Amino acid sequence: MKREHDVASAHPYMPTGAPEIRAEMLKEVGADTLEDLVSDIPEKFRFRGKMNIPEPLLSESDLKRHVESIMVRNISCADYTSFLGAGCYRHYVPAVCDEINSRAEFLTAYVGDTYSDHGKMQAFFEYCSLMAELLEMDVVSYTTFDGGQAACSALRMALKITGRKKLLVPATINPEVLSQLRDYSGHLAEIITIDRHPETAGMELEVLDRELDNQTAAVYIENPSYLGFLELNAGKISDLAHSRGALFVVGADPISLGVITPPATYGADIVCGDIQSLGLHMHYGGGCAGYIATPDEERFIASYPTYIYGITRARDDSGFGWGRALNWRTSHGSREKANEYMGTAAGLWAITAAVYLALMGPQGMKETGATILARTEYARRILGEIKGVRSNLIRAPHFREVVVNFDNTGCSTAAVNRSLLGHGIFGGKDLSGDFPWLGQSALYCFTEATTADDIDRLAEALDQILNSREGN
Amino acid sequence: MKNSDNKAGKVRNYHGVRWDEPIIMEMGQHGQRGFVPSPLEDRVIEKVGDPMDLLPSGLKREQEPALPELGQMQVLRHFLRLSQETLGADLCIDLGQGTCTMKYSPKINEALVSSPKMSELHPYQDEETVQGILEITYQLEQYLKELSGMDKFSFQGSSGTQAIYANVSVIRKYFLDRGETGRNEIITTILSHPGNPGAAATAGYKVITLMPDESGLPDLEALKAAVSEKTAALLITNPEDTGIFNDRISEFTDIVHQAGGLCCYDHANANGLMGIVRAVDMGFDLCHYNLHKSFSSPHGSHGPGAGAQGVTEKLAKYLPVPTVEFDGKKYCLSYDRPDSIGKIRKFYGVPPVFVRAYAYIRSLGPDGLKLAALLSILNNNYLLKKLLQVPGLSCPMAEGRQRIEQARLSWAELKETTGIGTDCINRRIIDYGLQTYFTSHHPWIIPEPFTPEPPESYSKDDLDEYAAVLERVAREAYSDPDLVRDAPHNSAISLIDVEPLMDLERFACTWRSFLKKNRQA
Numbered sequence A: 001m002k003r004e005h006d007v008a009s010a011h012p013y014m015p016t017g018a019p020e021i022r023a024e025m026l027k028e029v030g031a032d033t034l035e036d037l038v039s040d041i042p043e044k045f046r047f048r049g050k051m052n053i054p055e056p057l058l059s060e061s062d063l064k065r066h067v068e069s070i071m072v073r074n075i076s077c078a079d080y081t082s083f084l085g086a087g088c089y090r091h092y093v094p095a096v097c098d099e100i101n102s103r104a105e106f107l108t109a110y111v112g113d114t115y116s117d118h119g120k121m122q123a124f125f126e127y128c129s130l131m132a133e134l135l136e137m138d139v140v141s142y143t144t145f146d147g148g149q150a151a152c153s154a155l156r157m158a159l160k161i162t163g164r165k166k167l168l169v170p171a172t173i174n175p176e177v178l179s180q181l182r183d184y185s186g187h188l189a190e191i192i193t194i195d196r197h198p199e200t201a202g203m204e205l206e207v208l209d210r211e212l213d214n215q216t217a218a219v220y221i222e223n224p225s226y227l228g229f230l231e232l233n234a235g236k237i238s239d240l241a242h243s244r245g246a247l248f249v250v251g252a253d254p255i256s257l258g259v260i261t262p263p264a265t266y267g268a269d270i271v272c273g274d275i276q277s278l279g280l281h282m283h284y285g286g287g288c289a290g291y292i293a294t295p296d297e298e299r300f301i302a303s304y305p306t307y308i309y310g311i312t313r314a315r316d317d318s319g320f321g322w323g324r325a326l327n328w329r330t331s332h333g334s335r336e337k338a339n340e341y342m343g344t345a346a347g348l349w350a351i352t353a354a355v356y357l358a359l360m361g362p363q364g365m366k367e368t369g370a371t372i373l374a375r376t377e378y379a380r381r382i383l384g385e386i387k388g389v390r391s392n393l394i395r396a397p398h399f400r401e402v403v404v405n406f407d408n409t410g411c412s413t414a415a416v417n418r419s420l421l422g423h424g425i426f427g428g429k430d431l432s433g434d435f436p437w438l439g440q441s442a443l444y445c446f447t448e449a450t451t452a453d454d455i456d457r458l459a460e461a462l463d464q465i466l467n468s469r470e471g472n
Numbered sequence B: 001m002k003n004s005d006n007k008a009g010k011v012r013n014y015h016g017v018r019w020d021e022p023i024i025m026e027m028g029q030h031g032q033r034g035f036v037p038s039p040l041e042d043r044v045i046e047k048v049g050d051p052m053d054l055l056p057s058g059l060k061r062e063q064e065p066a067l068p069e070l071g072q073m074q075v076l077r078h079f080l081r082l083s084q085e086t087l088g089a090d091l092c093i094d095l096g097q098g099t100c101t102m103k104y105s106p107k108i109n110e111a112l113v114s115s116p117k118m119s120e121l122h123p124y125q126d127e128e129t130v131q132g133i134l135e136i137t138y139q140l141e142q143y144l145k146e147l148s149g150m151d152k153f154s155f156q157g158s159s160g161t162q163a164i165y166a167n168v169s170v171i172r173k174y175f176l177d178r179g180e181t182g183r184n185e186i187i188t189t190i191l192s193h194p195g196n197p198g199a200a201a202t203a204g205y206k207v208i209t210l211m212p213d214e215s216g217l218p219d220l221e222a223l224k225a226a227v228s229e230k231t232a233a234l235l236i237t238n239p240e241d242t243g244i245f246n247d248r249i250s251e252f253t254d255i256v257h258q259a260g261g262l263c264c265y266d267h268a269n270a271n272g273l274m275g276i277v278r279a280v281d282m283g284f285d286l287c288h289y290n291l292h293k294s295f296s297s298p299h300g301s302h303g304p305g306a307g308a309q310g311v312t313e314k315l316a317k318y319l320p321v322p323t324v325e326f327d328g329k330k331y332c333l334s335y336d337r338p339d340s341i342g343k344i345r346k347f348y349g350v351p352p353v354f355v356r357a358y359a360y361i362r363s364l365g366p367d368g369l370k371l372a373a374l375l376s377i378l379n380n381n382y383l384l385k386k387l388l389q390v391p392g393l394s395c396p397m398a399e400g401r402q403r404i405e406q407a408r409l410s411w412a413e414l415k416e417t418t419g420i421g422t423d424c425i426n427r428r429i430i431d432y433g434l435q436t437y438f439t440s441h442h443p444w445i446i447p448e449p450f451t452p453e454p455p456e457s458y459s460k461d462d463l464d465e466y467a468a469v470l471e472r473v474a475r476e477a478y479s480d481p482d483l484v485r486d487a488p489h490n491s492a493i494s495l496i497d498v499e500p501l502m503d504l505e506r507f508a509c510t511w512r513s514f515l516k517k518n519r520q521a
Helices: A019-029 A034-038 A060-071 A095-101 A118-135 A147-162 A175-185 A205-211 A234-243 A254-258 A331-337 A347-384 A413-422 A452-467 B042-048 B072-084 B107-113 B127-148 B160-177 B195-202 B220-226 B249-258 B351-387 B412-418 B422-432 B460-479 B481-485 B511-520
Strands: A166-170 A190-194 A216-222 A247-251 A270-274 A290-294 A309-313 A320-324 A401-405 A441-445 B152-157 B185-189 B206-210 B231-237 B262-266 B286-290 B307-311 B323-326 B331-334
Touching (some): A019 B351, A034 B351, A060 B351, A147 A216, A331 B206, A347 A401, A347 B072, A413 A441, B127 B331, B160 B262, B160 B286, B195 B206, B195 B231, B249 B262
Parallel strands (some): A166 A190
Antiparallel strands (some): A270 A290, A401 A441
């Protein structure tokens, strides 16, 4: 028997749609029909057509089958072996991270605070506290939308603090972040990219020295960089920036900080980045969330645009409590007078990152970092042994990512990547569009979740593609 | 209280969990571990040696981070306990958070997005391998076009405010292309979300704010006085947080258009209007939806969400890069957008939210979406009727006007009589198992505000219970004001000292900083 659905039957998500209840409630509010409730809306605005949206899949089983029938067409990095990074990474996600962030209490909470969501507030504070130890910084913001936004806000903070109008960024900056930055602060500041050193790809110090003037608000570097190399002159860049009264802002992936020294130790004033590496799935880029950290100084604290959760005590001394601190900084507190706008950020990802760091502890972070360093170097050497492939374009230590060049093979990166798909492999991000000076290159990523077997298999596949004329 | 009292319309004898859980920074002991990463293979070590030797000395971390060391069960237990001290919308009648649309987030949608077919997708995968997620994104765009009448959407914004910001950025680019660089003012209203003036100022605009007139709607005369050749755009919510539909809205958009400006609809309060009115029919050139509000994606302890940004044809070329396109056979990401504002977020936004919104729309269909809107209005009006019988509570603006999906109420009368204001009431309702409600954004135009928004997910029993709690608490304010003033009594935490949250000297947002300041003291 076909069951007719119409608006008269109760939808599982809409209990007051049940005819008798609806009638009772309508009577209570003095209306005859639901339409009476919108009689204040002038007819000229009323939409009287039929929306071209498919008829409902009322049963959950039909809905599930339908959505899965579309999503099954995705081939994921669980199906293929992936060497993609470039701002979104496949690190291992411990099961406890997923267990906690799928808890209904956290998943469906929103802006409740001190009293109703005490546990959430404590988790946020712990997230900041754990990040603070990793970063050796005393103030850590609540999350921003993503790491790109964190860089944008960190540099906006620098503009505000210094009152200057120039930002110096590396030529190797993540192109997506640069695009965000141009949109976000292009009207306030001149954004200048500093040439790379021809061998190490770090900032060319002579050029930096020339561009740094008394209008420079900040020098920004990424360390590890977008292209995976480490900036060897970070301390010198810091000194140079400070000598001209500019701030030194560093983008750093916290997953590297078990082995790499935190930017604060080489002079960073503001540190920022993405926390997606800390226990978050990639979600097609949706797992990103940003952080900002600074010393505990008024000039920095006053310029944060995000919520900040401060610690205090219960008046009866029964324990710690938390609340939104110094809210006048935010657009919720002072509208257009605020530092920047703010909005729903990524609280669930902050809680997840806290779980991750608590699970890892100092030992786990160190081992993870060391494993990434080693596998990256292993891959760099193995791939460099393939005829025609170069993995030593940049002469510097690398963390997690390496530029792999195919110029001497006669194959384009795009062609290589297409062939790799046939081997069940996602090759590295094609860099030929964003970085012409790298020729036909791709950015290959190796995390602690990439095994030596994966790397060997990649090398075999590349060798086959490039040197058995399988490729074109 | 007997169990039998715990029925519809009665308040419950609630007691929250209080675990007295230590700060994780103080937990654990040296040598314990919660996780062991994959060890290095021998052949890797043979080839590269000690990984730490790969780092130059200046970049090697010398001092281990002072992270706690705990076993896995202890970490799990700690965070489970913290979760229990959090009143998520799945657990309580969370209909007090006006503007937030705390509707049910269907569990099937969580199951769909936790599949590796979503969670393990990398944003730079070959398009052939992501046809599923691209199809869902593309179809969702078609549905939102139907709902709004707009011509093109981008989902790159990860919150409503980021979508507002993206809209402002599009407006800026539009006038830049036209050479109208003198348009440096944006007009908004005091009862529109503060993200509007916030985003406008962030993008470099001077902000003009309209106040309501005696009708409760934004002052039309003030708008006429505000527009000029400097006007870039009007950013406005409708209904505003008062829940009153602005029936003069086309006069607002006409005036701005006549002055050469654009009109941008903050459609965060969309839940009562789905299938009822469309942004385009009110004269808007741009709008945005919060997919974590009207379209059911869970709010996730304050994100990640998604802000869908919609524009008319003449502005489509300015949308963030990339957009999702379909040639009749294949879906693709289009980067060939020379006029685009560029990126506002890495990659494409928060795609799992698109899947949830898609599934939600498919589960309701066109009539169901409209029904959801109408039932949210029914729920709101039913609740209002009950709440307006609560002593000391009133609905001050525009008496007699319909409210759509929410309403701004006031405890001014209660405050005057008892000294108990909205903040005290808001703490006390937790003692009855309710999440706190939304008062108002700042500044408070209506004194002692309270802004409930009961979406269609809530049952009549839920509404009755909610009203009964408010009634009980209001009566307590008259009979035993201290009980309300000192609340909560049955929650995980009692009244805090707020001074350290406002005083830079005592402020600390990390344990490390807290220890330093308290050692000094």
